[in-house]
Amino acid sequence: xxxxxxxxxxxxxxxxxxxxxxxVQDMDHENMFWYRQDPGLGLRLIYFSYDVKMKEKGDIxxxxxxxxxxKERFSLILESASTNQTSMYLCASTLGPSGSNEQxxxxxxxxxxx
Amino acid sequence: AQTVTQSQPxxxxxxxxxxxxxxxxxxxxxxxxxxxxKQPPSRQMILVIRQEAYKQQNATENRFSVNFQxxxxxxxxxxxxxxxxxxxxxxxxxxxxxxxxxxxxGTSLTVIP
Numbered sequence: 001x002x003x004x005x006x007x008x009x010x011x012x013x014x015x016x017x018x019x020x021x022x023x024v025q026d027m028d029h030e031n032m033f034w035y036r037q038d039p040g041l042g043l044r045l046i047y048f049s050y051d052v053k054m055k056e057k058g059d060i061x062x063x064x065x066x067x068x069x070x071k072e073r074f075s076l077i078l079e080s081a082s083t084n085q086t087s088m089y090l091c092a093s094t095l096g097p098s099g100s101n102e103q104x105x106x107x108x109x110x111x112x113x114x
Numbered sequence: 115a116q117t118v119t120q121s122q123p124x125x126x127x128x129x130x131x132x133x134x135x136x137x138x139x140x141x142x143x144x145x146x147x148x149x150x151x152k153q154p155p156s157r158q159m160i161l162v163i164r165q166e167a168y169k170q171q172n173a174t175e176n177r178f179s180v181n182f183q184x185x186x187x188x189x190x191x192x193x194x195x196x197x198x199x200x201x202x203x204x205x206x207x208x209x210x211x212x213x214x215x216x217x218x219x220g221t222s223l224t225v226i227p
Contacts (some may be wrong), residue, residue, distance in 0.1 A: 042219035100147050105159035
């Protein structure tokens with residue numbers, strides 16, 4: 001079974017802090033994604049990566065950056081956390097660009113910025 | 115960008131009954147894939163069912179089936195014999211060849227004992 005893990009289930013940070021959210025998958029998937037999930041807005045794509053050191057902006061990249069130094073690990077960085085970044089963050093991975101490949105999700109990180 | 119619309123923010127169903135969740139999408143592509151994902155209260159999202167657009171036959175997975183209407187760009191999920199464990203948020207998603215998935219805003223399903 002594919003396993004996608006995220007470093008924290010719950011995280012509380014203060015405004016202006018630099019925040020790192022880590023995601024690791026164990027099935028050699030090429031593509032990895034970061035979403036934020038807010039009530040009534042569904043899942044919105046922040047960034048995705050289709051290969052090591054490659055990244056593409058999603059729909060809401062402002063205020064975020066990402067890093068993918070190794071194939072299995074995809075990090076989301078909030079350079080200076082703000083209260084409007086309080087949200088649930090979901091990481092996902094998929095095998096490749098073929099449209100039939102499903103996404104596998106991590107358990108999510110509930111981030112609160114005070 | 116493709117858009118996916120789920121017009122029912124909340125639905126409820128009696129245990130053992132059948133419920134249908136709606137999803138429509140907008141695309142100019144002819145070859146794509148559609149998915150329904152389930153997110154139980156524990157928050158781990160899992161795949162429920164997948165449909166290839168080139169297949170006319172509707173996908174079925176046990177109690178879950180879809181009604182795929184390509185011309186109407188409609189992709190509804192039917193849950194038969196609903197169980198308490200079906201209570202969750204359900205997301206419809208679209209993907210064509212490439213990397214990005216597009217998700218709807220979700221439907222929260224309550225199962226009434």
